[in-house]
Amino acid sequence: MPQIDVYVNVNYVANHATMNALEARLHYPFGDTLPAAGESMEVAPGVRWLRMPLPFALNHINLWLLRDTAVHHGDVVEGWTVVDTGIHSPATMALWEQVIATQLDGLPVLRVLVTHMHPDHIGLADWLCQRFEAPLWISATDYYVARLGILGPTAFGGARAASFFAAHGLNSPQAVAQIEARSHYYPSMVPALPMQYRRLMDGLDLPIGSTTWRCIAGYGHAPEHMALYCAQRKLLLGGDMMLPRISTNVSVFETEPEANALSLFLDSIDRFVPLDAQTLTLPSHGKPFVGLHERIRQLHAHHAARLNEVLVACRASPCSALDVLPVLFARAMDMHQTTFAMGEAVAHLHLLWFRGDLQRTRGSDGVYRFHATR
Numbered sequence: 001m002p003q004i005d006v007y008v009n010v011n012y013v014a015n016h017a018t019m020n021a022l023e024a025r026l027h028y029p030f031g032d033t034l035p036a037a038g039e040s041m042e043v044a045p046g047v048r049w050l051r052m053p054l055p056f057a058l059n060h061i062n063l064w065l066l067r068d069t070a071v072h073h074g075d076v077v078e079g080w081t082v083v084d085t086g087i088h089s090p091a092t093m094a095l096w097e098q099v100i101a102t103q104l105d106g107l108p109v110l111r112v113l114v115t116h117m118h119p120d121h122i123g124l125a126d127w128l129c130q131r132f133e134a135p136l137w138i139s140a141t142d143y144y145v146a147r148l149g150i151l152g153p154t155a156f157g158g159a160r161a162a163s164f165f166a167a168h169g170l171n172s173p174q175a176v177a178q179i180e181a182r183s184h185y186y187p188s189m190v191p192a193l194p195m196q197y198r199r200l201m202d203g204l205d206l207p208i209g210s211t212t213w214r215c216i217a218g219y220g221h222a223p224e225h226m227a228l229y230c231a232q233r234k235l236l237l238g239g240d241m242m243l244p245r246i247s248t249n250v251s252v253f254e255t256e257p258e259a260n261a262l263s264l265f266l267d268s269i270d271r272f273v274p275l276d277a278q279t280l281t282l283p284s285h286g287k288p289f290v291g292l293h294e295r296i297r298q299l300h301a302h303h304a305a306r307l308n309e310v311l312v313a314c315r316a317s318p319c320s321a322l323d324v325l326p327v328l329f330a331r332a333m334d335m336h337q338t339t340f341a342m343g344e345a346v347a348h349l350h351l352l353w354f355r356g357d358l359q360r361t362r363g364s365d366g367v368y369r370f371h372a373t374r
């Protein structure tokens with residue numbers, strides 16, 4: 001299975017398995033109002049919300065339009081910065097045509113900013129950048145991983161992914177064959193990328209229009225995700241790092257098989273703690289919300305509870321990642337979904353392992369199993 005297949009589709013699992021039971025503690029200032037297809041909704045002066053469809057159970061992504069200016073040959077040009085682009089599909093392109101014709105006040109896109117390299121965020125970046133001769137802004141790590149991803153089978157997945165999942169218990173001949181066979185998913189959703197980019201880095205203050213946004217790097221979900229915070233206006237473009245309803249996918253993949261992705265994720269969301277309590281978070285999925293600090297606490301509590309359940313299971317008997325799937329995902333999954341949940345299971349086991357709560361051994365069958373040390 002290609003790495004990116006997992007990225008997108010674990011959201012499918014998360015969508016069903018890890019809905020936020022405490023969502024009512026968050027405040028949605030716009031209630032249930034959503035922007036209509038191909039239209040935008042103003043959420044703050046000069047900040048417009050677009051919602052694009054996705055062909056998954058997680059059926060939408062939010063994109064943002066920020067009023068911006070640029071200087072061309074000494075002239076100030078009015079226009080927009082686009083934050084994230086939607087997946088590369090005829091449906092999304094048709095909606096973009098409608099947005100361009102009716103929602104941009106006749107002004108051009110001046111730059112395309114992408115929070116991270118997952119296909120629903122970066123899929124149409126090349127198309128938009130070319131159309132408006134606009135630069136792509138993204139973290140260096142995500143830019144280069146995306147460039148690798150579009151090379152296809154040689155980049156991610158295939159046999160390496162199959163042996164990674166087999167080492168974590170998913171080793172039936174049928175499973176291994178299925179995973180080995182899938183290897184062209186990322187380029188199918190991200191067929192091209194701009195060959196040049198502008199680099200987003202943690203702590204960078206980026207002027208957009210009349211305001212300044214600070215880049216906040218986040219780890220554990222994508223190689224180097226960038227959220228942006230405008231202190232002056234108390235707005236956070238949270239990307240996938242701060243979602244109100246579903247928990248962000250946090251997975252270990254074959255390229256970095258000993259990653260401690262969940263620890264990275266939990267440390268990363270704490271970087272939002274210093275932000276203003278009244279911050280309006282603009283997430284990539286779900287609705288804009290106030291209650292950032294509540295949501296940070298909820299995510300810590302959610303993962304602490306899952307980690308405890310995994311630890312309890314590993315006290316009863318040594319567990320592989322496959323063994324703990326029923327602990328983490330309380331519903332039956334088919335073979336396809338099972339593979340998607342494996343990365344999350346490994347992430348939970350690894351946090352406990354690196355913390356010293358679990359010890360890892362490899363059986364004569366080649367499978368890693370984790371047992372509790374206390």
Ligand SMILES: [Zn+2]
Pocket residue numbers: 116118221222240
């Ligand atoms: Zn993502």
